[in-house]
Structure formats: C-alpha cells, structure tokens
Amino acid sequence: MKIILLQDVKSLGKAGDEVEVKDGYARNLISKKQGVESTPKTRNDLKLQKQHEEKVQKERFEEAVALAERLKGTSVDIPVKVGKDGKLFGSVSSKEIAEACKDQLGLDVDKKKLVLPEPIKEVGKSVIPLKLHSQVTAELTVVVKAE
DSSP states (O other): EEEEEEEEEETOOTTTTTTOOHHHHHHHHTTTTTTTEHHHHHHHHHHHHHHHHHHHHHHHHHHHHHHHHHHTTTEEEEEEEEEETSSEEEEHHHHHHHHHHHIIIIOOOOOOGGSSSSSSSEEEEEEEEEETTTTTTEEEEEEEEEE
C-alpha cells in the first residue's frame, strides 16, 4: 500500500514522502496520524501545500534581503550612564538594541535575531550581526555613548 507521510518516520522517510509499505504497517501509521493513504487527491493536496510553503519561504527571504539593504550603513545610538573610569553601569543587551532600533529607525527587530555573543560593556562603536534569515545576515552599527 502506498502512503504519504505526514511526519518524519525513522527508517522510512521524511514528511511529504510517498512510500510503499505493507498493509498492516500502513494502517498502523494512518491510525497514529503519521501518514495518509496515497490517492490522487492527497498527492495533489501535498503538491499544493509544498508550492505554498515554497512561496512563503521565498517571500520571507525577499523581506530579509530588503531589510538587510535598509539596515546597510545605519547606526543606532544608545546613551548609557558611565562611571569615572569610563566603565558602564551594567551593560547594553540585545533587548536595549532592539528597542533602540524601533525608536530610532522605526524597525521592529526581534532581539533573538541579534547575534550578540556577550553584552556590550564599553563605550564606543560595535558592529552587531543580525541573522534575518538562514541565508541573510545584516550588520547593524551600535554606538554606545556616555550620558
């Protein structure tokens, strides 16, 4: 019996694959909602679903490229309190950088997309990578200024 997998099944295939299995195993997979019987309708539905997913992925990629172009050459200023030695009281985190992007640039940047290995603890200019998509990484310049 041919079935289309709805989930990844170990040693059988990935979601969306059409596989040939014995009838008993197929009934077992169907009852566990891990597959459906392969019919012309289910094959067509799967094809349409894959086309939709590809379209959505393409749109997300294009949005990420457009945002990366918009971020090119921009910087964000973050004023912080500084002690006598020029050391910061605390540090600048990805949350503060995301809020500054929203306030100064009008861009809603997710703080999880900022690749900040450790919080910024010094006054000055830093270039922070911004992972917008699996294939698109932009750079944002963050200028930490003393108040």
